[in-house]
């Protein structure tokens with residue numbers, strides 16, 4: 001309805017573009033939800049495999065070491081970096097969801113940018129150290 | 138885009154259960170409580186296994202033997218195992234409810250999730266509590282230093 005939109009005040013325009021009362025459609029609210037879902041599923045499938053590989057300690061030291069040494073290759077090192085990136089996002093955004101539910105939904109957008117900032121800081125602390133561990137051995 | 142989407146907070150189309158335990162509510166609470174605990178458990182797990190010392194390059198049987206003979210880490214790992222699998226499994230159930238439209242598909246997928254969660258919880262718990270750091274007949278250089286020389 002473009003001809004109607006011209007007569008709206010600027011405040012009505014913003015509210016007409018975004019449905020009221022939802023955090024989940026469009027912009028920060030939606031993207032945080034999409035990322036939370038994708039990271040949650042990825043971590044779940046990793047965990048299934050991870051418990052199986054850890055169970056090899058009950059088979060033999062040789063079997064466990066053979067599999068864990070594949071975690072120490074450069075390619076897997078990059079995969080671990082992605083996994084930690086996913087976990088850190090899911091964890092911080094999960095805390096954001098909890099704060100939205102129990103504290104105040106008004107700050108959901110600001111909190112999304114806090115999540116991103118904390119993610120960047122955590123990854124800056126983690127990635128260089130991890131890559132040095134992977135690539136210097 | 139001309140399609141209309143229902144108002145987001147419109148009443149639930151099916152009446153909520155009026156008697157008995159509200160399992161969806163407890164699931165919702167569980168996701169949040171377990172999430173807070175998991176932040177500590179998983180960040181601690183990743184810090185000790187990836188950041189301390191030589192990180193991932195230092196992991197091997199002897200490293201795990203050191204942890205899984207320490208009650209502190211045994212409790213840590215078992216808690217993490219149970220909380221993460223149930224949290225992840227319940228989260229996956231939400232996705233199946235959202236995306237699987239056929240009743241039968243939903244049933245199959247949810248049964249598969251439940252089976253995976255139960256089997257891995259049993260397996261992981263057994264691994265932690267039946268762990269043998271010095272299996273007989275293994276080469277001594279793969280074993281932790283506290284194993285008696287054989």
Ligand code: HEM
Nearest residue numbers: 047051054080186196201204214217218221261262264265
């Ligand atoms: C690349 C990252 C990771 C590495 C290198 C790693 C390494 C390990 C190692 C060496 C163990 C043996 C026991 C111990 O150290 O406590 C273990 C166990 C375990 N890890 Fe991880 N881990 C990683 C990520 C994760 C993540 C993201 C989760 C949670 C979602 C997780 C959950 C577990 C659990 C539940 C156990 C215990 C398994 C059992 O009871 O048999 N790990 N991990």
Ligand code: HEM
Nearest residue numbers: 037040041043044091094097168172175176225228229231
């Ligand atoms: C690190 C700590 C974690 C925190 C703080 C956290 C927090 C949360 C929260 C608050 C939710 C939302 C539930 C809802 O909307 O009702 C959620 C969903 C989910 N989580 Fe986690 N979680 C964590 C770890 C994990 C792990 C280890 C896994 C996988 C094993 C996982 C998999 C999922 C999945 C699959 C969902 C469903 C996503 C959706 O419904 O869109 N989370 N998490």
